[in-house]
Amino acid sequence: MNSLRSTDIATATPLGHDMPAKIEVRGVRKRYDANGNVEALSGVDLTVKSGEFVCLVGPSGCGKSTVLRMIAGLHKPSEGEILVHASGARTVPTAMVFQNYNVFPWKTIQANVRFGLEMTGMASAEADKRATLWLGKMGLGDFADAYPPALSGGMLQRVAIARAMAVEPEILLMDEPFAALDAQHRRILQDELLQLWQEDRRTVVFVTHSLEEALLLGDRVVVMSARPGKIIAEIQVPFARPRSPDIRADPTFAKLEQELWSLLREQVGKHAA
Helix, strand or coil: CCCCCHHHECCCCCCCCCCCEEEEEEEEEEEECCCCCEEEEEEEEEEEECCCEEEEECCCCCCHHHHHHHHCCCCCCCEEEEEECCCCCCCCCEEEECCCCCCCCCCCHHHHHHHHHHHCCCCHHHHHHHHHHHHHHCCCHHHCCCCHHHCCHHHHHHHHHHHHHHCCCCEEEEECCCCCCCHHHHHHHHHHHHHHHHHHCCEEEEECCCHHHHHHHCCEEEEECCCCECEEEEEECCECCCCCHHHHHCHHHHHHHHHHHHHHHHHHHHHHC
16 A cells, blocks of 8 residues: 555645535425425535535435435425526536446447437437547446446446536536445445546535545535434545545544544434434
């Protein structure tokens, strides 16, 4: 393992106050069932700055994924509002990566990545060129003509990420994208996503149960309570960018992970009760 550089550790420095808000979640509540008796979210307020990588953590069922899907426009709040400030410079303001890949088994890998581009009306030749570019970036160039059943879970998640990134969204929404992978593949994809994000710094909201993953990837970790979910803490991650995966070995990393777990332990207990 390479030794840590002094530049890998820095005092926690939030994004500048002059950075515009890309996402605003204001007083959002969400209730389910016909009578609205099940309260999933209780008064969530969250602002995500342009170019910020924000990780949401919390116990199962706390509403992390619900927040993400509302930002994507897939769910509507029962109360409050969610504002997504798209610049209009990109055809697709948001793209989402799910835990279960959501690839089409009857389409080739190239066609899967090209699918979102076709939905934007992009010409076939340009869509092929863009898909080829992103398959190359995700290490899938040799599998363009293969079909999903021939690929491993880690490779399928690379396909899902390539498809989302190919449309060049302003905002990337990721819902536990590595949760179904084994530990080795999960770590590799974490490192690849870290490098990929640091190349263009697009706005990302990332839901995870892994505190290590949140600290490795995020600028800020937002902690949610047990249901009904609300934000109980935010931690600014004190590691400079560009960031090396080697920060996992730093004592500060382990200390922050323990602090996050201390915040979550009681909430996880409430969920289990």
